[in-house]
Amino acid sequence: MPASDFGSLYVASEWVIRLVMLLYIPQRRSAAAARTWLLLVFLLPWxxxxxxxLFGRIYMPKKRIEMQARASALILEVQGQMPPQSVxxxxxxxxxxxxxxxxxASLGDFRAFPGNRVELLTDYRGMLERLIADIEAARRHVHLLFYIIEDDASGRAVGAALERARLRGxxxxxxxxxxGSSTALKRLAPAWRTAGIEVRATLPVGVFRRNAARFDLRNHRKLAVIDGRIGYTGSQNLVNPEFVxxxxxxxxxxxxxxxxxxxxxAVFLGDRYFETGETLQDDDHFPIDIPPGDTPLQLLPSGPGYQRENAEECLLGLIYAAREEIVIATPYFVPDDAFLQALRLAARRGVxxxxxxxxxxxxxxxHLAQQSFxxxxxxxxxxxxxxxxxxxxAKHLSFDRRIGVVGSTNIDIRSFELNAEVMLLIYDAAVTARLRDIQATYEADAEPVLLSVWxxxxxxxxxxxxxxxxADKLL
Incomplete structure (x- = not known):
């Protein structure tokens, strides 16, 4: 083929790509993300x-979406068996x-339940010690779900506690x-499996793997359940604090x-179901006990398979409802237009x-993207x-000193649209006051950003x- 003909064919192919993607991309992305992707495609089509x-489609295999629907149905069935007065x-x-x-509840399947006791743990090594102590006291089962488990002192200490628990039956x-845990899957998982511990990878990746997910679409949750009676959730992984x-x-x-x-x-069992296709029928997983406290709590899981951006919708509702104060502590703050506008409007109406x-x-x-806001x-x-x-x-928010939110969710597009996350809603003024005190300790050790200097x-x-x-809009 003459060089001139090849050049003409190449130029024509670029225009075909531009026109097809002009129709395709806006159907599947937000307006801001679509504009950024289309700019890239028009400049560099191929x-x-x-x-x-590779990165642009917020994609989950059809099988996983169907499994999410079945898991949601199971959650509603379990909650329907609980006494009406427990809601x-x-x-x-x-x-x-x-x-x-x-x-x-309409956003994430779970209703609010009273009768809880919650402690907010800020001591990094102290949290690991409490978790290990609860594992040591376990009598029936230990379920762990973490984005990062590392082959370091922290990961090995938790693993040793699991091995001792397994020896007790x-x-x-x-x-x-x-x-996130690729190293632990290679170095720690084989020995744990030999000890009789079930270890599974969530959202496995691979070009030819069936039921695989995008490699940057991750299970970012951090949670633990011991005997169905003690739970943990928040921002901390099973890794040394000096991970970086x-x-x-x-x-x-x-x-x-x-x-x-x-x-x-239920979140743990649902995520396990996604990887195994197996349901676990065991009454010990959902024991009914005398309430240990009087704090109302509610879990909101999010991610592909749930109502899209349900975590962001929940936070937006809280922002628009707040009348006095909104405090956000987050390591990654790259909001979309809706979230940014909600915060601006809240500040301008006196919150x-x-x-x-x-x-x-x-x-x-x-970090650079965050600073642009x-x-x-x-x-x-x-x-x-x-x-x-x-x-x-740490990732937590407080609203009017009456409602607190603690979990794994960052204020960015990755958490809102891509990753599997979980947030705990706390409807207790005393616990939220404790959360607000923690936020105040951060501010006491922080440098204020002044508009005139910035x-x-x-x-x-x-x-x-x-x-x-x-670049963040390309997510």
Missing amino acids: AGVALYA WQGEGLPDYLRPLPGWA VVCRVLMDAV PDLPNVELTARIEGSVVSQLQ NVRLIATQRSNSRLT YEELLEAGVKISLYRSGHLH RQRPAWLRIAQNVAKL
């Missing part, structure tokens, strides 16, 4: 379509907040993310006793909106503080931040 095929209807909340538990099951050298993680985990542990159990982020991050690109937030009246003593990896940042940094923000 490279753009290849990158979109909490928002008693004690101000009238303007009372609809929120019912609305959250305790059933131990571990789910770990195929990418010279940048120790600061975390928050909720330790729970009571009826909502059954919801953590005290405070964002606590980390001053040093383990993701340079995300500071100026418009500050202009709207949002107060921003940057935590100095390590990497603030506007003076160099032009090259401003450009880098805006380019990074564009």
Whole structure:
């Protein structure tokens, strides 16, 4: 073929790609993400379509979507067997907040239950010690689901406790993310399996693997269930705090006793079902006990297979409902337009909106994208503080000192659209006051961002931040 004919064919192929993707991409992405992807495709058609095929589709295999629907049906069936009086209807909340538990239930399957006791654990090594102690006291089963389990002192200590529990006849099951825990799957899992511990990878990847997920679509949850009576969830993985050298993680985990542990159990069993296709029929998984406390709690799982962006919708509802104060602590803050607008409007109508982020991050690109939002937030009246003593990896929010949210969800597109996450909603003024005290300790060790100073940042940094923000829309 003459070179001129080949060149004409290549140019024609580029225009075919542009036209096809112009019709295809907007059907499956938000407007902002679609615009960014289309810009890339129009500039570099072949490279753009290849990158979109790898990263652009928020895709789950049809089989996984069907399994999610069956898991949701099982959750509703289990809750339907519980006494009607066990459902909490928002008693004690101000009238303007009372609809929120019912609305959250419509987003994530789980209703709010009273009769819980919750502790907020901020001591990194102390949390690991409490978890290991609960494993040591387990009598029936231990279920662990973590994004990162590492072959280090922390991962090995938890593994040793599991092996001892297995010797006592305790059933131990571990789910770990195929990418986040790839090292542990290679180095720790074989010995654990030999000891009789069930270990499975969640969301396995592979070009030719059936039922595989996108490699960057991960199970980011962190939770544990012991004997169906004690649960853990939050931001902390089973890894040393110095996972990133010279940048120790600061975390928050909720330790729970009571009826909502059954919801953590259901999430674990659902994720195990996704990987095995097996349901576990065991009454010990959902024991009915005398309530150990009086705190109403509610779990909201999110991710592909659930109502799209249900975690963000829940947080948006809380932001719009708040009348006095909103405090957000997060390591990654790259919101979409809806979330950004909600915060700006809240600040402008007089709500005290405070964002606590980390001053040093383990993701340079995300950190730059995050900084691109500071100026418009500050202009709207949002107060921003940057935590100095390590990497603030904790993820929690408080609203009007009446409702708290603790979990694995970051305020970014990856958490809202791609990853499997879980949030714990706390409807208790005393526990939320404790959460607010924790947030205040972060602010006491943080540098406030002043609008007058921030506007003076160099032009090259401003450009880098805006380019990074564009890149985030490619998710």
